[in-house]
Amino acid sequence: MELNADPVNMGLRLLACPSHLPTAVIYGSLSLFVSILHNVFLLYYVDTFVSVYKIDKLSFWIGETVFLIWNSLNDPLFGWLSDRVFLSTQQLYIEKRSVPQEKRITLAEYLQQLSRHRNFLWFVCMNLIQVFHCHFNSNFFPLFLEHLLSDQISVSTGSFLLGVSYIAPHLNNLYFLSLCRRWGVYAVVRGLFFLKLALSVVMLLAGPDQVYLLCIFIASNRVFTEGTCKLLNLVVTDLVDEDLVLNRRKQAASALLFGMVALVTKPGQTFAPLIGTWLLCVYTGYDIFQRNPLSNVVSAQPKLESDAVLEPTLRQGCFYLLVFVPITCALLQLLSWSQFSLHGKRLQMVKAQRQGLMQGRTPEIKMI
Template identity: 55%
Template structure:
């Protein structure tokens, strides 16, 4: 009966829905990870500062290198010039990515679980858990994002795929709300049970969704194989095609270094990744020092929850704008909006509570919303890379990996730069605090006075306002040099579709 039910579902669910559901199983774990992993190791496992920064430094190196490494391992076979008859978005390519997801998805869920039970010295566990978790997350993200470029070529179809990703990501963000009911630093048992439940749900979801997608594309791969066999028989007696050598990584990097739009994009995206993680890392700090004595605890929790869910819901509207005006104009508009809001907040000052609440929340909402749209830009870069270098197969996962290689350092620079600036201008060190009073213990008593509190508050306010202001200016400058838009983008997409008439023009229904 279960097999019959799954078979019935297999022929009912649209591919876009099943593809988007994978975002649910990623976000339901990753949002909880981002929110609690630092607090768990600092407040619960009592990791020391040196071990924490050693772990973050090693994580920075591995986090940057594993994306291009896994991308190259995934796509190196597609870069061979020998496969001259292979279609760009062929079922074989999609099937390979789905098999990788079916293996790495449950392992990603399992790696999430090892954070919440102490099984080694805090410093060693922190290092191993971060690298293990990020490895499986990278494999899942690379293959999931690469499918966005492989399942469809047209901007409308890719926008549809991204729409369902945003919808399911918003649902996955509800785990942040649920986590507040069980989060307790003194009694960790309930939170561990909660994490086990999330792990089981996510691992099962990965298995079912990838199975549904694999079933569809296995059938297509079989048909394609039969057609290729017939074509091979018809070509008997023809002169064999010239066989070129397989593209090496050095040659690929040389090609990428001449890809000007790629270089301008990663320059802009590095700033974007920095700003996104800066908002995530310092959101609780801003609430504590700018609003804690002005709003209720429930209001602060509501702001935090909205800041995680609203970017995905808001992205649904942004995607509709992308269909009308193009991704380039929407992203440029979001940069301008970030610049305007920062200027208004700077002029208004830190004493307007409601405006401050709106700015703190909207700053994260619009910044995260921009990050979600940039995957569409990377898929356009995949198309341009394919056309410019006359590839036989689009190296989707590898290009996503190369983008991550350049931009992932922003993920580590965000807490480093933020804590350094805060300490430099105010003397506040987030690692030196009393666990009960949450006050800096290394400071003289005078510095716990109202004057010192106001100094910390003023430092947090300037950090809150000037970071997005500077980021917006730099991003507008770099984004203006990006030329993959308008008629050029249409020409690139037309060229890719004409070269691969067998590619997936429309999203199929399972």
């Protein structure tokens, strides 16, 4: 009895038998830890490679290119393998009941079908820009704090802004999901794009000297951008249903379609630091690969004369980068999102047809 009451022993038993824990707790914990690791890496990896490891520009670009290739290909690869294994098992199950074998399409045929899926194409165009903007905010958050606010706010205030920008999107999603149930995902996402555009224009007109407004904008820009990213998986599930209906499939190829979305949109993760550093160099002449990494450290020592001359130009360049990137992204996203038709009556029709397919009322269905 005493052994069973030992909390250490009980903890070990829980670890040995994870089935005792609710599935939601296990999945939520895994998602939390992955998210922490992912966000810390995104926030500091550019600064770490440049300032600590002093990597040169060519090596950085090569590393980003390798990352782009693998990061884009692994999701559709695993999605294809996942759906093929599942559907192969289903095919054997059908064959045992002597039902005629259904035609299996190849990956090339699937890609050809996807290239004719109009809503998929408009969605990935919009989502590519969204992924770019999310990672641009993460990669350059420390730079914006340093050159726009470091001499006007305390370190603790900067840390608070950083913390809010990561926590608030998760809390906001509770409210966003309630809005999605009332107005639909399409309308909520469109509203967030308009909000991003409006906030950026207001910040541009106010200028870089409005410290409190700048703090609110830097934090809210990340909050609403990350919040939008978290809603887009709901749109992908609708695209899975439309793909099933358009191609009259026996089973939805959900893993594969999620993988194909990642194939097209994940390059935005690589484009963000590359385009961001290039734009910064074009606007200000400030090349992060040629600077003195110790110049970032807050110190009581006076700045060098060259740093003092560069600082106003760099500050102005950072401000323009901060406001013009979301303005450009918002305009392009509103354009592509206006062409997306899988909402309202069209979405209701697809859901109804999908229900009919699942009830086995439609013959001659192809399998992947």
